[in-house]
Amino acid sequence: MTPEPAERAVTPEPVEQVAPAEISGRRILGLALPALGVLAAEPLYLLFDIAVVGRLGALPLAGLAIGGLVLATVSTQLTFLSYGTTARSARLHGADRHHDAVGEGVQATWLAVGVGLLILIAGQAAAGPVANLIAGDAEIAAGAVSWLRVALFGVPLILIGMAGNGWMRGVQDNLRPLRYVIAGLALSALLCPVLVHGLLGAPRWELVGSAVANVIGQSVSATLFLVALLRSGVPLRPRTDVIGAQLRLGRDLIARSLAFQACFLSAAAVAARFGAAAVAGHQVVLQLWNFVTLALDSLAIAAQALVGAALGGSDRRGATRLAWRVTTWSALFAAGLAVVFLLGRTVLPALFTSDAAVIEQIGVAWWFFVAIMPFAGVVFALDGVLLGAGDAAFLRTATLASALFGFLPLIWCSLVFDWGLAGIWTGLTVFIVFRMIAVVVRTVSGRWAVTGADRQVHAHNESGG
Structure with a gap:
């Protein structure tokens, strides 16, 4: 260039x-x-x-x-x-x-x-x-x-x-x-x-x-x-110094992304072991979940940009107030989506399939899908806040821990004990709840809110994450 x-x-x-x-x-x-x-x-x-x-x-x-x-x-x-x-x-x-x-x-x-x-x-x-x-x-x-x-x-x-x-x-x-x-x-x-x-x-x-x-x-x-x-x-x-700093931040985000991949690939593999109807039902609800996450991620991106700017301007108090404001918005929006999908539980599945067995399996996952939305609203917003603060090491650790001690054990127990989609979606629910607890505690602690544009965005997390 x-x-x-x-x-x-x-x-x-x-x-x-x-x-x-x-x-x-x-x-x-x-x-x-x-x-x-x-x-x-x-x-x-x-x-x-x-x-x-x-x-x-x-x-x-x-x-x-x-x-x-x-x-x-x-x-x-x-x-x-x-x-x-x-x-x-x-x-x-x-x-x-x-x-x-x-x-x-x-x-x-x-x-x-x-x-x-x-x-x-x-x-x-x-x-x-x-x-x-x-x-x-x-x-x-x-x-x-x-x-x-x-x-x-x-x-x-x-x-x-x-x-x-x-x-x-x-x-x-x-x-x-x-x-x-x-x-x-x-x-x-x-x-x-x-x-x-x-x-x-x-x-x-x-x-x-x-x-x-x-x-x-x-x-x-x-x-x-x-x-x-x-x-x-x-x-x-x-500039190798800037590129190096970006790679260090990227290392934690890649590890976090790999945790997501391991969980959802494992969930798909286990769902397939329960038969065609189970994996088809899982896929339908998972695609709807992906749609919901897109909507919630857009608010998280806004939070990321605004919180990062506030901390760069040394406005720690303003960043904290903004964090909770966006989180409230996101939780309310997610709760509204949950109501829409709750009311549509008998209509929406029929838009994707007419197979009675698949619709029955969709019904198993549907209640988990609806129940976790408000929690996901909090998780996504505070993920955006902490990403905006450059708190990637903490997010890496929280995601890996939630996957290793929440989602993945329940996925594989579902296979061993024949829990079906109920077990898989219980795993996703625990994954979301564990992450919500982690990001709420982190945000309340205030350890993420490091101000100043010249601070290494990544460095303060090596000891605090």
């Missing part, structure tokens, strides 16, 4: 700082709603992609499923490029060091490019063995590999987008990421049916066409994020 001549550099106007006590509900929603749009855009596009490829038949669809699983698993472990960058950038923004806040985005982008290229190279070598291991069928694996070899070229672009989302959220500019992401996905959505089915005179590339459309759209989004950095007037040279 090379900076433009100084006379052409354009510095974005910093977002006006508002004292945490004066932040309105409109301001919080103004950050949360665009974040929700970014979070929801990709899953919605994936549903469209599945529908387009699904018209080719079961084999290409299975190949897409396996290839998509591999790519998603890799990219999920690197979300520290967005969440970690937001935490560091928000502190600097709160201290009125706007160029330094954007500079965090520059270094995160260098990191995204470097890690993305490594994954691209390693992924090309590992695509065949990994796909064969997961698929267990030569034809499905062949389709997955053909899709994956092209889709891997999008990994550096995806990571650039994560870094861009991170620093823009940190400076409380959530509208531009939404526009950039939608621009890329809209182009992918236009190209996908054209390249998959050979419409409008285009070549019929079938499953590979889906991957090509994805990469083209991702290149548009990544280019827009890069242009934003080029126009910022911020120095673009890599």
Whole structure:
């Protein structure tokens, strides 16, 4: 990346700082709603992609499923490029060091490019063995590999987008990421049916066409994020000290993400042992749970940016008041969602299946799904608060402990004692409750609220986490 001549550099106007006590509900929603749009855009596009490829038949669809699983698993472990960058950038923004806040985005982008290229190279070598291991069928694996070899070229672009989302959220500019992401996905959505089915005179590339459309759209989004950095007037040279600090923060976030992956993969594996109806019912409720978490995560992202800015501005009291305010909002919102799903318990499952056995299994998990929502509202909000404070080491430890002593034992006991979905979803409930207790105690303690933009965002957690 090379900076433009100084006379052409354009510095974005910093977002006006508002004292945490004066932040309105409109301001919080103004950050949360665009974040929700970014979070929801990709899953919605994936549903469209599945529908387009699904018209080719079961084999290409299975190949897409396996290839998509591999790519998603890799990219999920690197979300520290967005969440970690937001935490560091928000502190600097709160201290009125706007160029330094954007500079965090520059270094995160260098990191995204470097890690993305490594994954691209390693992924090309590992695509065949990994796909064969997961698929267990030569034809499905062949389709997955053909899709994956092209889709891997999008990994550096995806990571650039994560870094861009991170620093823009940190400076409380959530509208531009939404526009950039939608621009890329809209182009992918236009190209996908054209390249998959050979419409409008285009070549019929079938499953590979889906991957090509994805990469083209991702290149548009990544280019827009890069242009934003080029126009910022911020120095673009890599800084190993900043990149090293981002990697240390990322280490804890990756460990936390791996704990989630282990829990939910174990839950799916155990549900499958109870038969097709059980795993299908589990999958339906789990997808609805994922929808709820997207909504709650948008408020958590707003909390992350606002709390980080308050601490960067040395307003410890304001950060604490804001933390509890957003948590109250999130808990009430989650309770409202719980009421909606409670009232829809006899209607919503029928939208996904007409199979009586599957609906019966959905009913088993449904009560747990509804009951944990208000607790999840507290967990997600305070996760955002602690991430905004850079308290990643504590979140790592709390998540690992909740998984090892709550979720995972109950999942495997469900298999041993034949508890079915009731046991699996009891495990998820305990996981959420344990995490809620941990983050509430941590927030009340005040040990997370370390002020100042020049403090190492990660360092204070090594002893306190």
